[in-house]
Amino acid sequence: MYGTQWAALFVLSASIPPHPAVSANTSILEFTKFDLGHDFVMSNYSDHLSITQGNFSIPIWSTVPGKPFITASAGNDSFVGVNGNLAIDEVDVDACLGQNIHSIEHVPWEGAVDGGAAQISGHLLSCGAATTPYTFTLWVPANLTDRVAFYIDITQSSDQPLKKLYFSQASHAGEDFYGLGAQASFASLKNQSVPIFSREQGAGRGDEPLTSIANANGSFAGGDKFTTYTAISSYISTDGKVFYLSEKSTGYANFNFTEPRAVTVRYDSLSVDGAFGRGEDMFDAVKMLTAATGRMPALPRWVDSGAILGIQGGQDKVNRIVQQGLNISCPVAAVWLQDWVGTHSQSGPYVNVSRLWWNWENDETLYPEWDTFVQDLRSHLNVRTLSYMNVFLANVSTKPTGYVRNLYDEASALGYFVRNTTTNSTAIISSGSGLSAGIIDLTNPDLRSWFIEVLKSQVWNANISGYMSDFGEYTPVTSDTDLYDMVSDAFFAHDQYPLLWTEFQRQVITELGLQDEALVFHRSASTGSSRFMNLFWVGDQMLDWGINDGIKSVVTIMGHMGLSGYAHQHSDVGGYTDILTYLDFNITRSPELLGRWGELAAVSSPVFRTHDGNIPSVNAQFYSNSSTYGYFAYNARMFVSLAPYRRMVLETECATHGWPLSRPPVMYHTEDLQARQISYQSFYLGPDLYVAPVLDPQTFNVSVYLPGNGTFTHVWSGVVYAGGQQVTVDAPFGKPAVFIVDGARTPELETFLQFVRAENQTAISIV
Template identity: 70%
Template sequence: MMLKLLQCSLLTLLYTQDSAASPEQSSSVALDGEYTLSWLQDSLVITEGDTTVWSTVPGKPFIGASAGNDSFPGSNGAFNITQVDIDRCTDQSISSVQSVPWDGTVTGSAGQVKGQLLSCGTGSAEFELTFWISANLTDQVAFYLNIIQQSGSATPLKKLYFSFASTANEDIYGLGAQASFASLKSQSIPVFSREQGVGRGDQPITGILNQNGSFAGGDKFTTYTAVASYITTEGRMFSLSEKSTGYVNFDFTEPDTVTFRYDSLSVDGAFAKAGDMFGAVERLTALTGRMPQLPKWVDNGAILGIQGGQSKVEEIVLHGLNVSCPIAGVWLQDWVGTHSQAGPYINVSRLWWNWENDQQLYPAWPAFVQGLRDQYNVRTLSYVNTFLANVSTKPDGFERNLYAQADKAAYFVQNTTTNSTAIISSGPGLDAGIIDLTNPGLRSWFSQVLKEQVWGANISGYMSDFGEYTPVTSDTRLYDLVSDAFFAHDEYPLLWAQYQRQTIEELGLENEALVFHRSAATGANQYMNLFWVGDQNLDWGVNDGIKSVVTIMLHMGLSGYAHQHSDVGGYTDTLTYSNYNVTRSAELLGRWGELAAVSSSVFRSHEGNIPSVNAQFYSNDTTYQYYAYNARMFVALAPYRRLILETECATKGWPLLRPPVMYHPQDLKARQISYQSFYLGPDVYVAPVLDAGVQAVSVYLPGGSNSTFEHVWTGQVYEGGQDITVSAPYGKPAVFLVNGTQRAELKSFTNFVHLENGTKLSIA
C-alpha cells in the first residue's frame, strides 16, 4: 500500500513539475488502496484493482462549456425548455494530474486533473476535475467538476459538458419517471421537474392540448421528477448529488459516449461499477438513501378514493364490505371542500387548498375519521399540497384563511416585479401562493398547521401533491437569497419530502403514516415511504395511459424509489370542443385494478378529475365486485410483497417491481421490455392486460431453458426464452411463478388462485 502511494506520488511530482508536459505522458494517482486515477496517453481511466470502473473516450475532449441562457417559459407547472449554446468550447488541454488535500476522504486526499478549455469563441477557461473515495462510501468514486471563467470572451460561459465512455451494447435505465422508453440508450433526456402534460405524445390528445403554443400536452420527455441518476446493464451506477440541482440533460445518442450538459459551471456526483444491475441499485441507494418502510396496515386491502361527504363515504364503505372487498382505508381528497370551475360541456370540481375540513361535506371531521376506524377498522387519508389558496370567496366560509396569513407574513415564494406573492392560478376563482420552504418562519408556522389541522384528526396520511411549480423567472425570489430560483426549482421536491418526513417523525407516526408524492428529486426517496406515478390519462395509451404506469414504475425503481403505486383507474378526463373526449370505461377500471393488485405496493383508487363522466368502482354491483376481487388478489400477495419490502427493498434499495433486464441483462429482448411484463420480486412474473377487448396476452418469457414459468391459472409450465400466448379473461392477468418457487409467503396467493379460478367477472 505504502509503496503504491509512493510510486504514484513520484509519478505525479514528475508530471506536474513540467507544466508543459505532453498529454501523451502517463501519470497515476492512488485514490485509496484499491482505486487509481490514471492519465493514459489520450484518456482518463479509473480502475479498481484490475477492473476499469470509469474512463473517458480515447482521443476525445471530455470537458466542455458554452455561453448562452437556456429558456424555460412556463405556466402553471408546464415548462417548455429551449437549450441555447453559444461559443461552445471545442477543444481542451491537460496540464496536470496530481494529488491534492481533500476533506472527507479515505486518505485525506483526492486526485485532481487540471486543464484548459480551448476554442470557446474568442476566450478560454480553466477546469479542475477532482475524484476521491468518500470515507463513508468506499465502493464508489465521487467527483467535482469546476470551470473557472477566463477573460477574453465576449459572452460569459454559463454551462458545462462532461463526457465519458459507454459501449454500444450498454443499455441505460433510470432518470426518474420516464414513461415512454424501455432503455434510454439513443435518447437525449432532460431532467427537470414539471407537469408531465396530458398525452405526452399520445395522439390526438397531445396535439389538441398543445394547440396555439400551449405546452399543456407535454411530450415524451416531460415528467414530474428531477432524478439525475441511472444504472446500466454493465452494472454501472451514475448520479449527481442532491446539491447539484441545476437543469441537466443526459445525452445517450452516441454509441460509445455519455455526455451530460449541466446548467452551471460546477457540478458534483458519484459513480460506481458493480457486478450486476442489482449491485448498481444497491450502490446508488447507499448514496441517495433508501425509502422508509411502508406501514403494515396498507397490506390489509384497498384504499377507496371517494368524494362527496360523510354519508356517501360511509355508504360506499358498507357496500364494499357487503361484496367482500377488503378495505384498509379511504382517501378523501375533498375533505377541504370543492370549488366549481367551468369546462367544456360540464363544470369541473377543484379543491379549496386551505387545509381545514369543509363544514358542508365533512362537518364532524375528527369524529367521522375516528368512527370509521373504530367501527370498520378503516383508516382515513386526506390531501395536502404545496399551495395555499385564497378562500375569501368560499361560499360556506372558513375558520382560518391560511393564504391571507401567509401572504401577510411573506411566507410565499415572491415576485420582485410586483413585490408580492408569486401567484399561481389554478383556473377561475382559485389563486394561490407556493409556500417558501427556505423560510424558517414558514416552516415553523406551517408545521403547526399540519399538526393541528391535518394530523390532529387522527388521519393516517395523505397525498402530498405538487412540488414542481416553483417559477424559474429572474423576478422570482425566495427567502433564502442564496437559493437562486433556477436551482431551487429542482430542489423543491426534495425539500417538500424532507419537510413532510420531519413532521411525521416529530409526531412519532413513522409506523402509521402513509404520505405519497408524485414530484421527486435526487435524494428525495430517503424521505418518502411511497411514490405515486402522478396523473395519467383514463385510456390505454403508451405515453400517458395505463401502459405508461408500468414503465414509470420500472424506471423509478432503478432510480432508487423502491415502492410505488398508481391511481387505480387513472386520473385525467379530457372533454374538448374537438369532438374528442377521454373518459373511463368499466373495462379500463377493472384491468387497472388487476395491474395494481400484481404490481403496486399500495392499492388506491381515484375517481378522476371529472367523476361524473367515469365508471367508478362503486357505480354498481358489477364494478364493485370486480374491484373487490382485485383488492382480494392484492391482499393475497401481501405476505410475499411484505417479505420483499423488508428483506430487499429496505436493506438493499432493490425495487419491488423489476424489469426483466435486471435478471437477464444479456437477453436482448428483455432489454427492450417496458410495460409488457415485469417481475414482482424474484418469484412472480406478470404480463398484465393493457389493451381494450383483449382476452389473451402474448408474453415473452426471458432467460432461456434454465428458467421456468408456471402459469398460475392453468398450472402449465413453460421454459424461458420464448414467446407464448395465454388466456387472460377478466380477473386473470398472466401471472407466473418463477423457477418452481416454493416460497411459503406465496401460499395465500396460490390459495386465492385455487378459490377464485372459477370466478366470472363482467364489465357490463
Template identity: 65%
Template sequence: MPLLKAALTLLASVFLHIVAVCSQDVLTSGNAGPWPLGNVYGLKQSAGGFHISERDRIIWSASLPFIGASAGHDQLVGSGGALNITQIDNAVCQGQNVSSISTVELEQAVDQTAVQLTGSLLECGDASLTYTVVFWVPVDLNDRVAFEIIVSSGDSETPPEKVYLTFDSNPQEDFYGLGAQTLASLKNQSVPVFSREQGVGRGDQPVTEYENSNGTFGGGNSFTTYTAIPSYISTDSNGFYLSVESTALSFFDFTNPHKVTVRYGDLNVSGAFFQASDMFEAIERLTAYTGRMPALPKWVDEGAILGIQGGQAKVEGIVQQSLSIGCPVAAVWLQDWSGTHSQTGPWTNISRLWWNWENDEDLYPEWSTFVQGLRSEDGVRTLSYVNTFLANVSTKPDGYRRNLYAEADRLHYFVQNSTTNSTAIISSGPGLDAGIIDLTNPQLREWFDEIMKTQVWNFANISGYMSDFGEYTPVTPETVLANVTTDALVFHSYYPYLWAQYQRELVESLGLQEEALIFHRSAAMGSNRYMNLFWVGDQNVDWGINDGIKSVVSIMAHMGISGYSQQHSDIGGYTDVLTYSGFNLTRSPELLGRWGELAAVSSAVFRSHEGNIPGVNAQFYSNSSTYHYYGYNARMFVSLAPYRQRILATESATKGWPLLRPAVLYHSTDTEARKISYESFYLGPSLYVAPVLDPQTFEVDVYLPDKACEYTHVWTGVSYNGGQRVKVAAPYGKPAVFLVGGKWLPELQSFLLFVEQENGASLSID
C-alpha cells in the same frame, strides 16, 4: 436542517479544504500515472485521454476533450408547472488541455487524498476558460469514485452557463433510470432531467397535440415528468449519478453509441460513478448514497384505499356497500376534505379543491368525529390531501375559519416576486389563485408546522395524505426565496427534495412513523429517503403508452432503478379530457377493472381515484359489476401481502431493490428483455407478470426470458421453458402471472390459495 444557502452552493466549499501535495505538468513530465485514489482505484493517462481503474478493471474512461462548456440561457416557456425547454448553446468550447495533475488533500476522501486535474477549455467563443476536476473515493462510500467539476466564468463577452462531461460507453450498453421515463432502454435518447408537470398525453395522440395547440405546452412530451433524478444504471452494471446538491437542469445524452454526455446547467457539478457486479448490486450502491425508502405502515396490506369525494353520507354508504360485498377496505382517501370549487369546462363543470388546510363544513361538518367513527366502528382509516400551495379562499361560498393564504401573504411566507415585492401568484384556473409556501424560510416552517399539527394531524385521527405538487416553483429571474442565493432555475428541482424532507420530519416529530402513509408524485435526487410511497402521477384514463395505463409499468420500472422501491398508481387513471371538437377521454368500466388487476400484482398499495371529472367516469361503486370486480382485485392484492412484505423487508429496506422489477434487471444480456417496457415484469424474484393493458384483449403474448428457467402459469398450472414467446389466456380477473422456477417462497401460499378459490370466478364489465 443546514441552511439552504450552504446546501445549494453546489459543493464549491470542497475546494476550501484542498491542499496540493504534489503535481506534474502532464504535457512535459511524461508521468502517465497511475495516480492512486484510495486503495483500489487509480487514475491513469492514456493515449488521448484518461481512465480510472478498479484494480485491473477499467471502470471509466474518456478522451480529450471530456470537459466542455457553453454560453446561452436555456429558454423555459409555459404556464405554471407546464414548461417547454429549448436548449440554447452559444460559444461552445472547441477543445480542452490538461496543464497539471496534482495529488491533493481532501477531508471527504479515503486517506484524505484526491487527484486534481487543471487546465483550459479552448476557443469558447472569444475566450478560453479555466477548469478544475477533482476525483476521489468517498470515505463513507469507498466502492465508487466521486468527482467535482468547476469551470471559471472567465472574461468572455459571452460568459459560460453550462458544463459538459463526456465519457466512453460500450455501443451495446443500454441505460435505465433517470426517474419517471416511459421508454424501455434510454439508449439513443437525450433525456432532460427537470421537475415539471408531465402533461396530458406526453406524446400519445391526438390528446397531446390537442393540449399543446393553445401554446401552453399542456400536453408535454415523452420526457416531461414530475421527477428530477439524475442517475442511471446500465446493462454493463455501470452506475452514474449527480449529487443531491447538483440540482440544475441537466440533459443525459445517449445518442452517440460510443459516448455519454451530461450537459449540466451551471458551472459547478458533482457526482459519482461505479461499476457493480450486476444491476441489482448497482441499485444497492446507488441507494447507499440516496438513502432507501422508509417502511410502509402495516395497515396498507389490509385492503383497498377507496378514493371517494362527495361528503360524509356518500363516503359512509360506499364503505358499507364495499364491506358488504367482501371488498377488504383498509382506508378511505378523501381529497375533498377541505372543500371543492367549481370551474367551467367543456360540457360539464370541473370540481377543484380549495387549498386551505381545514375541513369543509359543508361536506365534512363533523370531520373529527366522522374520521374516528370510520376507524373505531369499521376498522377503516382516513387519508386526506395536502399540497405545497395555499389558495385564496376569500370567495369560498360556505366560508372558512382561517384564510391561510391571507396570513402567509401578509407575512411573506410564499415564494416571492421581486418586481412586485409580493407573492409569486400561481393560477390554477378561474377563481383559484395561490402561493407556494417557501420551505427555505424558517419562520414559514414554524408557522406551517402549527397548522399541520393542529388542523391536519391532531384535529382528526387521520393516517396520512397525498402530498401533492412540488414541481411549480417559478424559474424566472424575479423569483425570490428567503434562504437561497442560487439562480431560481438551479433551485427549482431541489424543492421536491425539501417537500419530502419536510413531511417526513413532521411525521417523525409526531411519532407517527409506523402509522402515517404520505405519498408523493414529485421527486428529486435523494428524496426517496424521506417518502414511504411514491405515486406515479396523473395518468390519462386510457390505454396509452406515454400517459395511460401502459405508462404506469414503464414509470415504475425506471423509478425502481432510480431508487424508489415502493410505488403505486391511481387505479383507473386521473385525467379526463372533454372538448367541443368531438375528442373526449373518459374512463370505461373495462379500463377500471384491468387497472385494478395491474395494481393488485404490481403495487405496494391499492388505491383508486375518481378522476378529475368523476361524473363522466366509471367508478368502482357505479354498479354491482364494478363493485365486484374492484373487490375481487382488492382481495387478490391482499393475498399477495405476505410476499410483498417479505420482499420489502428483506430486499427493499436493506438493499433498495424495487418491488416491481423490469426483466432487464435479471437478464441484462438478453436483447429481448432489454426491449420490454410495459409488456411484462417481475414482482419480486418469484413472480413474472404480463398484465392486460389493451381493451377487449383476452390473451397475452408474453416473452419468457432465460432458457434455463421454468415458468408456471398460475391459473392453468401449465409450465413453459424460458427463452421463448408464449400465448396464454387472460380473461377478466386473471392477469398472466407465472411462478418462476426455483424461486417459490412460502409467503406465496395465500396468493396460490386465492388462485385456487377464484379460478372459476366470472367477472363482467356491465
C-alpha cells in the same frame, strides 16, 4: 467534432509516489498511474483516461479516446410556459472545441477516504475567442468506498460568458441505460437525450390527438415524451455502472445517450458534483445508488390489509360506499378523501370541473364532523382515513361555505410565500378561474415552523393516517423569482424544491412519532427524495390505454423509478385525467379500463388506491354498480392475497438493498436483448413472480416473452413454460398472466395460490 489537445498527457514512472507534489510552475505532469485510494487507480492510455478498481481490468469510468471529457458553452437556456407546464429550449453558443491538461496533483479534500483527492487542471480551448481554466477533482468518499466522487469547476472567462458544462464518459453501442426518474415512454434510454427537470408531465405526452389538443392553446399542457414530475439525475446501465449527480447539483441537466460510444451530461452551470461506480450487476448498482441517495422508509403494515378507496362527496356518501364494499367482501384498509377541504366548481367543456380549496381545514359542509367521522371509521370499521395536502395556500376569501382561517392571508402578511421581485408580492399560481394561490417558501425556517404547527393543529389533529402530498414542481424559474434562501437563482431552486418538500413532510411525521403509521405519497421528487418518502405515486395518467400517458406508461415509469432507487410505487387505480372537448373527442374511463387497472395494481404495487378522476361524473367508478364494485372487490382480494409475499420482499430486499418491488426484466437478464426492450409488457414482482398484465381493450389473451433459460409456471393453468420464448396464455377478466419463476416454493406465496385455486373458475363480467 472536438479537437482534444492531450499535449503529452500522463506518462509516469513507477518511481514517482502515488500522490506527487506538483510545483506551481509545472505545466504538464506526465504519468501512467495515479492512486486514488482504496484500490482505485487512474491510468493513462496515451489518448484517454481510465479508472479501475482493484484487480478488475474493466474500467468503472473512462474518457472517450481522443475526445475532450469536459467542455463548456455560452447561451441562456429558455424555460417558457404556464405554471408547471414548462417547455425548455436549450441554447448553446461558442462551444469550447478543445481541452488540455496541465497538471495532476494530490490536494487535501474533506470527506475523502484518505483525506485527499486527485485534481486535474487544464484549460478549455477555442470557446469562441476565449480560453478558460478548469479543475476536475476525483476522490473516494470515506463513507462510500466502493465508488469515485467527482467535482468539476470551470472558471468563468472574462472574454466569453460561459454558462454550462458538458461531462462525457465512454460507453459502447451494447450498453443500455435505465433510470433518470419517472420516464414513461422508453424501455432503454439508449439513443435518447433526456432532460432532467421537474414539471407537469402533461396530458398526452405524445399520445395523439390528446397531446395536440392539450397543446393547442400554446401552454405546453400536453407535454412530450420527456416531461415528468421528477428531477432525478441518476442512471443504471446494463454493464452494472451507476452514475449520479449529487443532490446539491440541482441545475437543469440533460443526459445524452445518442452517441454509440459516449454518454454526455449537459449541466446548466459551470460547476457540478456527483459520483460513479460499477457493481457486479444491475442489482448491485441499485444497491450502490441507494446507499448514497437513500432508501425509502418502511410502509406501514396496515396497507397490506386492503384497498384505499378514493371517494369524494361527503360523509354520508363515504359511509355508504364503504359499507357497500364490506357487504360484498371487499377488503377496505382506508378511505382517501381529497375533498376534505371542500370543492370549488370551475367551468369546462360540457360539465363543470371540481377543484379543491387549498386551505387545509375541513369543509363544514361536506365533513361537518370531520374529527368524529374519521375516528368512527377507524373505531367501528377498522378503516383508516387519508386526506390531501399540497405546497399551495389558496385565497379562500370567496369560498361560499366559509372558513375558519385564511392561511393565504396569514402567510402573505408574514412573507412566507415564494415571491416575485417585479411585483414585490407573492408569486401567484392560478389554478383556473376563481382560484389563486401562493407557493410556500420551504427555504424559510420561520415558514417551516409556522406550517408545521398548521399541519399539527388542522390536519393531523384528526386521527388520519396520512395523505397525498401533491405538487412540488411549480416553483417559478423566472429571473424575478425570489426565495428566502435561494440556492443560487430560481433555476437551481426549482429542482431543489421537491427534495425540500419530501424532507419537510418526513420531519412532520417524525415529530408526531407516526413513522410506523403514516402513509404520505408524492409524485414530485429530486435526487435524495427517496430517503424521506415511503411511497411514490406515478402521477396523473390519462384514463385510456395509451403508451406515453395511459395505463401502459404506469409500468414503464415504475421500471425506471425502481432503477432510480424508489422501491415502493403505485398508481391511481383507473387513472386521473379526463379530456372533454368541443371536437367530439373525449377521454373518459370505461368499466373495462377500471377493472384491468385494478388487476395491474393488485399484482404490481404495495398499495392499492383508487382515484375517481378529475371529472368524476363522467367516469366509471368502482362503486358505480354491482358489476364494477364486484370486479373491484375481486381485485382487492387478489391484492391482499399477495400481501405476505410482498411484505417479505419489502423487508428482505427493498429495505436492505434498495431494490424495487416491481422490476423490469432487464435487471435479471442483462444479456438478453429482447428483455432490454421490455417497458410495459411484463415485469417481475420480487424474485419469484413474473407478470404480463392486460393493457389493451377487449383483449383476453396475452403474448408474453419469457426471458432467460429457467421455467415459468402459469398460475391459472398450471402449464410450465421454458424461458427464452414467446408464449400466449389466456387472460380473461380477473386473471392477469402471472407466472411462478423457476418453481419457487416461497411459503409467503401460499395465500396467493389459495386465492388462485379458489377463484380459478370465477367468471367476471362488466357492465
